Amino acid sequence: MNINSHKKIINMRLFQNIKFTALAAIIVIIWLGACKKSEDLKPFVPERVFTPTAVSVAGGDTVGSVSWKASLFSTGQKVNYTVEVYDNKLFTGTAAYTESTDSLNIKVNDSKLQVRKYYWARVKANATANSQASIGWGVSIDSFRLTGEQLFLSVNEDLLTESSVQLRWKPAPDFTKIVLTRTGGTATDYTLSAGEITAAQKTITGLTPSSVYTAEIFKGAASKGIISFTTRSPVPTGANVVTVGPTDDLAALLAAAAPNAVFVLAQGSLHKADAEVILPANASFSIWGHYGPNRAVIAFNGLRLPTTAGNIRFENVDITGYQNNDVAGTKRNYIFNQSAATTTESIVFENSIIRNLVNTPIRLQTAAGQTINNxxxxxxxxxxxxxxxxxxxxxxxxxxxxxxxxxxxxxxxxTAYDIGYGVILHNAAPSTLVLISNSTFENTTGNGRYFIDYNTQTAGSITLTNVIVGKTLSPAAIPA
Incomplete structure (x- = not known):
């Protein structure tokens, strides 16, 4: 290698070293400058507070809550929030409740909001010393409601008549009024007296028969219970009404009943017969017991349907299998044990007690042919x-x-209990409809039996809605 070439290589390496040293110096200067600038940085403060996000709501019996996430860059800014609660998700009209807070949640109770009503919430950030208020609202997607307390007790059916009701509640010293509303009517306020508050009950009179009412009890503006009831049907009147006295023979009256007769029985009366009552041709009648704490008692030894019958109805009566209504006496087998041919439109038991039968209220037997439509x-x-x-x-x-x-x-x-065999046995002929709803069964269905038994027959439609079935009478019982 000649001398000139060697000098060129040395000069090139020297130039590269100078370039690297200069670049390193520039980086160090930039880094030092950056460190100096970071020491001068301050927290970011927006001109306008950011809108709160993630607004969520939760209901309860008497207290609900609204919560949200803090506005961005709000740490140390002492942000205060306004919460508005509306009864519609479009937030139109006047807010049902408004509150300002520096927290990230609020609680709202039944003294501020109506129970059993749906609400939505929205939240905005208010202006601070350094920023304007948020321009928008954070809103809840979901609704919430207060279910309310239930301090009413159930209505005593024996103290409900066609024109009056006794309302009872769990004792509390600060109830103020009851608001009673008939369906389709207007609300009426009943101020509670000191005596009624102490007794935890109030009797309201002057009601309309056969009407649905809703009662709501209040502590100031807060609802503390709600209950609905239906007043009894009025005492039947008209030319077809037969008032049966305590000593009258109801069995004989039924055996000679005119079409569409209504037999009115007094409270606490006992009507008995030892022989089967043979109903007249085209029988169509109602047995109506006065409402009150003591139903009229019917202690018959069975009824036989005629070849053709219309509507047969029992309302508010106590039908017992015990002879003379004496638990020490003989227990009868049936109400209807039909072996003769019949075509009957309907048999209805309404608000009645059916008890103490060796066998069943209704049995169809033999090949004579029986059809009951309802x-x-x-x-x-x-x-x-x-x-x-x-x-x-x-x-x-x-x-x-x-x-x-x-x-x-x-x-x-x-409610049915202590039913030894099962609820329905209809295993040799079809039905059109079976409907069981809002009912409770306990201790039903014996060894190897079925709750409902149609075997290979059809029942049209079988519908069970809101039905509670407790234990069977026997561990070997079989469900429907």
């Missing part, structure tokens, strides 16, 4: 039916012959 228990208490302590004798509703048919079976708003 059979109904509504608002009934039914117990001690077909209970032999093992597999039961007969079902609550019993037909096991091909020529015996009940088209529509309804059990609604009723």
């Amino acid at each position: 059979f109904t228990f509504n608002k009934c208490q039914i117990f001690d039916i077909g209970n032999n302590g093992a597999n039961g004798t007969y079902a609550l509703i019993h037909s096991n012959v091909a020529t015996g048919k009940i088209n529509n079976i309804r059990i609604t708003n009723s």
